[in-house]
Amino acid sequence: MTKVLEISHLNKTFGKFQALSDVSFTVNQGQVFGFLGPNGAGKTTTIRSVLGLLKRDSGTIKLMGEDATGNVLDTHRHIAYVPGDVYLWPNLTGGETIDLLLRMGGHARTKRVDDLIKLFELDPRKKNRTYSKGNRQKVALIAAFSANVDLYIFDEPTSGLDPLQARNFQDQILALKQAGKTVLLSSHILSEVEKVVDCVAVIRQGQIVEVGSLTDLQEHAALRINAQVQDWTPFQDYPKFHQELNGEISFTVARALLPKTMTALVTAGVTDLKVTPPTLEDLFMQYYDTGAVAHES
Structure with a gap:
């Protein structure tokens, strides 16, 4: 090349x-x-x-x-x-x-x-x-x-x-x-x-x-989770946790920890789920927002 x-x-x-x-x-x-x-x-x-x-x-x-x-x-x-x-x-x-x-x-x-x-x-x-x-x-x-x-x-x-x-x-x-x-x-x-x-x-x-490459960076970056769950309290300490008026919650999680998070969502009674790959803005903010780190617990 x-x-x-x-x-x-x-x-x-x-x-x-x-x-x-x-x-x-x-x-x-x-x-x-x-x-x-x-x-x-x-x-x-x-x-x-x-x-x-x-x-x-x-x-x-x-x-x-x-x-x-x-x-x-x-x-x-x-x-x-x-x-x-x-x-x-x-x-x-x-x-x-x-x-x-x-x-x-x-x-x-x-x-x-x-x-x-x-x-x-x-x-x-x-x-x-x-x-x-x-x-x-x-x-x-x-x-x-x-x-x-x-x-x-x-x-x-x-x-x-x-x-x-x-x-x-x-x-x-x-x-x-x-x-x-x-x-x-x-x-x-x-x-x-x-x-x-x-x-x-x-x-x-x-x-x-x-x-x-943008693809490689996305592979290593945190995923955004949007979900409807019966019990949201296990997720309140996740990075960028937010709860909408309709009860939907959102947060970010490291890609490597997605299986563990999925298990936690099932236990919490998930009824709807969307997993979104990171945008370029998400990637960018990981280097400029000290709070934007993947959940490690």
């Missing part, structure tokens, strides 16, 4: 503040890789280090096996990048900006540009200074999706987009995935990431706390 992006033991400080501490992960060809964490966790600092916009203190960053920071101009020709807040040349139109971004990256303008302009409902004749935040995002996204590169990097890309356009973004990510392209998608909006990613890295306070 071809390694498109390799980050190894990346460290970055701002004064006495340790922004990144020993960050390591690999993005392989054809993957949509989710880079997850709340604002301030270190996602953007990592990405800016990859792009050469920030100088790392130590560690290595490789793109297609080569040092990504050795020749930044060459590196950028292999990457399409959309930040979370796009700033554009105010006196250019959106269409002129898209054409300029493509030329700067060495990419030809194809019919795909016009198709994406129509899809994202952008008026390319307007000056950039008249655009809303959402429309500025559209300009950058159209330019990125129109480029044929080795790696697409999106850092909180749907900021300012309405739900319909956010869904169009997801569809375009899936199209890249189907074409065998490689995507690094940084976000704190878990619902949009869950629909498209293959692998996930979770960053917390500048440190990677988990890396793995």
Whole structure:
């Protein structure tokens, strides 16, 4: 499997503040890789280090096996990048900006540009200074999706987009995935990431706390139980225990302890039961909510 992006033991400080501490992960060809964490966790600092916009203190960053920071101009020709807040040349139109971004990256303008302009409902004749935040995002996204590169990097890309356009973004990510392209998608909006990613890295306070495929992480994460029982008291100490007005209870349990829990439910007189695998949000909160741990008794 071809390694498109390799980050190894990346460290970055701002004064006495340790922004990144020993960050390591690999993005392989054809993957949509989710880079997850709340604002301030270190996602953007990592990405800016990859792009050469920030100088790392130590560690290595490789793109297609080569040092990504050795020749930044060459590196950028292999990457399409959309930040979370796009700033554009105010006196250019959106269409002129898209054409300029493509030329700067060495990419030809194809019919795909016009198709994406129509899809994202952008008026390319307007000056950039008249655009809303959402429309500025559209300009950058159209330019990125129109480029044929080795790696697409999106850092909180749907900021300012309405739900319909956010869904169009997801569809375009899936199209890249189907074409065998490689995507690094940084976000704190878990619902949009869950629909498209293959692998996930979770960053917390500048440190990677988990890396793995979404399927593997779900296999090891807690399950959510929703049940109707005659006696709910044996379950009141389980994590995230909650009782609805209709008497239904819910809680989480480690997958390995599911047989034991099923026995307890039968003893408690279960009359209805639903076992739900963890969502990406559930997985994420296990690393950010100290109370979100599986029941171990």
